[in-house]
Amino acid sequence: MSYGSRLAATMSRRLGRECVYTPSARLALYLALRRWCRPGARVLMSPVNDDVILFVVLAAGLRPVQAPVSAWDGNIDPAAVPESTWRNVDAVLTTNLYGIPDRVAELSLRCEELGIPLFEDAAHAIGTRVDGQPIGTFGRAAAFSLSKHAASTAGGFLAVEDARTRRELEALRDELLTPRRLHDDLTATLRPLARSTVRTLHLVRPVWRTLQRLGLLERDDYRMALHAPRLADRAREAPSLTAYEPWVRVDLHGFRSRHGALVRGQLELRMAGLDANLSRRGVGVSLLAGTPWASPALRDSAAHPDPLPLFRAPLLVHDRDALIDRLVSHGVVTGYVYDPPLDDYAGAEFVEPSPDPVAARWFASHVLPADPLLARRIARALTSERTAPASPLRTTSG
Numbered sequence: 001m002s003y004g005s006r007l008a009a010t011m012s013r014r015l016g017r018e019c020v021y022t023p024s025a026r027l028a029l030y031l032a033l034r035r036w037c038r039p040g041a042r043v044l045m046s047p048v049n050d051d052v053i054l055f056v057v058l059a060a061g062l063r064p065v066q067a068p069v070s071a072w073d074g075n076i077d078p079a080a081v082p083e084s085t086w087r088n089v090d091a092v093l094t095t096n097l098y099g100i101p102d103r104v105a106e107l108s109l110r111c112e113e114l115g116i117p118l119f120e121d122a123a124h125a126i127g128t129r130v131d132g133q134p135i136g137t138f139g140r141a142a143a144f145s146l147s148k149h150a151a152s153t154a155g156g157f158l159a160v161e162d163a164r165t166r167r168e169l170e171a172l173r174d175e176l177l178t179p180r181r182l183h184d185d186l187t188a189t190l191r192p193l194a195r196s197t198v199r200t201l202h203l204v205r206p207v208w209r210t211l212q213r214l215g216l217l218e219r220d221d222y223r224m225a226l227h228a229p230r231l232a233d234r235a236r237e238a239p240s241l242t243a244y245e246p247w248v249r250v251d252l253h254g255f256r257s258r259h260g261a262l263v264r265g266q267l268e269l270r271m272a273g274l275d276a277n278l279s280r281r282g283v284g285v286s287l288l289a290g291t292p293w294a295s296p297a298l299r300d301s302a303a304h305p306d307p308l309p310l311f312r313a314p315l316l317v318h319d320r321d322a323l324i325d326r327l328v329s330h331g332v333v334t335g336y337v338y339d340p341p342l343d344d345y346a347g348a349e350f351v352e353p354s355p356d357p358v359a360a361r362w363f364a365s366h367v368l369p370a371d372p373l374l375a376r377r378i379a380r381a382l383t384s385e386r387t388a389p390a391s392p393l394r395t396t397s398g
Contacts, residue, residue, distance in 0.1 A: 002170050003177075007264060008157065010271055011144065015134055017159040018166040022173055024255040025123040025145035026056050026248060028158035030176075030241060031169050032141040033060035033091075036117045039239055041090035042352070043119075044081065047341035047360045048074035049095050051223050053121065054342050055247035057093070058231075058350065061239035065089055065352040066343040071359040071393045073100040073297035073314065074338075074367065078107055082355055086110065091117045096125035096135055098336070098369055099310035100297045104130055104138040117141075123148055123156075124311040127278040147252075148311045149277055150270040154254060154263055176241060177258040222337045223345050224250050232349065277373075278309035284372025288313040291379055293368070293389050312336055312369035318388040320366055330381035332374060339364040359393065366390040 002008075004021025011019040022028040037043065039061035045053075047066040057064045068080035074097045092111055094102035104120070111118040118139035122128075125135040126149045136142035136159045146155030160166050224247070237243035241256070249255055288294060289302030293315040301308040317323055324334045341360040343353035354360060370378045 003174065003258065004264060007155070007267055007271065010268070011157045011159070015136055015159050017137055017142075017161065018163050020158040020160065020166055020169045020173060022156045022158060023154055023177070023257055023259055024147075024252055025121075025143045025156035026052055026252070027173070027176065027241075027256045028143035028156045029053065029093075029119070029121060030056050030060055030248075031158055031172055032119050032143065032160075033057065033062060034172065034239060035165075035169060036119075036140060037062055037091055042088060043091045043093050044076070044085065044089045045093040045342075046074060046076050046095045046097065047343050047351075047354055047357070048097060048338050048364050049121075049342060050336075050338060051342065051345065052248060052250060053093075054346060054351070055244050058235070059238060059241050059244035059248060062091075063352060064342065064346075064350070066341070066354040066357075066360075068354055068356040069360045069363065070297075071363050072295060072300075073097060074360070074363045075100065075102045076107065077359070078103055078110060080356060085355070086114065089114075089116065091119060093119045093121060094139070095121050096123075096128060098312040098314050099124045099128050099308055100301060100314065101125065101128050101130050101135055101308075104135070108138050111139075119143075122159075126150075126274070127281075127309040129308075146267055146270065149281070149309070150267070150274055151277070153252070154259055155267045176256055178256055179258060219250070222339045226346060228347075228349070281309035281311075281372040282307040284375035285310050285313050287375040287379065288315065288370055288372060291315070291382070293317050293382060293387060295367070310372055313372050313375070315368040315370050315382075316363075316366045316390040317368045317382070318366075318390050320368055320390075323368065323382075323385060323387060326385055327378075327381055330377065330384070332371075332378055332381055334369060336369045337364075337367070339367075362393045 008019040008021040042063045042065050043057055044065045044067050046069050048069055054064055067076045069075060070077045075095055092107055096102050108118055120136055120139045120142035122136040122142045123145035126144055128135040142159040144157040147153050158169060234243040285307040286302050289298050295314040295316045298313050327334060341364050343351050343357060
């Protein structure tokens with residue numbers, strides 16, 4: 001029996017696809033990129049994405065190509081990608097940002113026409129469906145994260161099309177796993193409990209401020225420090241997960257640790273409660289979609305018979321950065337802000353910049369990712385702060 005096979009079987013039943021269990025979604029994505037992309041291949045992706053994902057792509061020895069995005073949701077806008085770019089990319093990586101689905105039907109069709117693989121980053125999108133079909137079943141492979149919807153700090157899956165490919169990827173995964181450490185197991189097990197306790201006891205504000213003062217947060221800003229000279233030096237070693245580990249491991253040091261039965265048992269319990277979690281998220285999405293700060297994509301998601309069980313509900317607000325600091329006083333800590341876009345963050349040395357970065361910059365600087373499980377608290381806080389919705393994006397034509 002392979003490592004994590006019980007968890008993988010549970011996810012396979014949900015998706016109807018073969019699944020490989022991994023300690024994290026970032027390792028799952030790395031497996032997919034190594035399996036289907038030759039070194040030097042060019043991968044089209046949204047610049048409104050976690051910097052860790054950028055470093056996973058670089059670690060796989062690939063060139064990230066930044067796409068124009070929709071100002072509605074920060075996902076790739078296929079129609080805005082120049083034909084010259086389509087002719088020169090070797091793969092496409094979706095984001096499904098905050099659980100809002102990418103335009104997977106268009107992307108899948110285009111990839112099929114070009115004969116290139118479509119990879120789905122479904123870390124934010126467990127439970128998201130498009131025309132009744134689950135996100136994670138449109139592309140060649142899809143990476144999922146249990147640290148998002150299942151409220152854990154470990155666990156991921158790579159969903160693939162057939163059993164033979166699954167077995168090949170399990171072998172590659174086993175080569176990349178690091179030996180189990182009791183410290184990693186205890187961290188992965190206790191951190192979700194500690195986080196829940198902090199919220200229950202209304203300690204969010206003092207704990208967060210203390211972590212800031214003690215310098216215990218790995219990011220000083222929304223993005224981690226790039227360390228460009230060191231990063232450029234590592235390119236000679238790519239593809240190599242070890243060479244890029246200082247960047248890939250940020251916020252999740254055990255991202256490729258072989259967790260033991262303690263962690264996997266906890267994940268099985270959390271997966272058993274996944275549907276209830278998704279249902280609560282749908283309720284929160286409906287509430288936030290009716291507020292004046294809801295993005296068009298959020299309002300659209302709630303218009304369906306079953307609102308999407310989003311990981312975060314994208315609100316669009318004025319003076320977002322100052323607001324985030326004030327929200328801590330209301331017991332709301334905002335994460336998963338991907339600002340600036342990756343091409344502005346990393347520069348042309350490490351990525352191919354978007355030919356039209358305006359929408360990405362606007363969306364990244366105005367989006368407030370709101371946890372649907374805290375919908376009422378967040379709505380009250382924004383009302384109390386007299387938060388203004390973001391002004392519409394101004395274009396050169398209008």
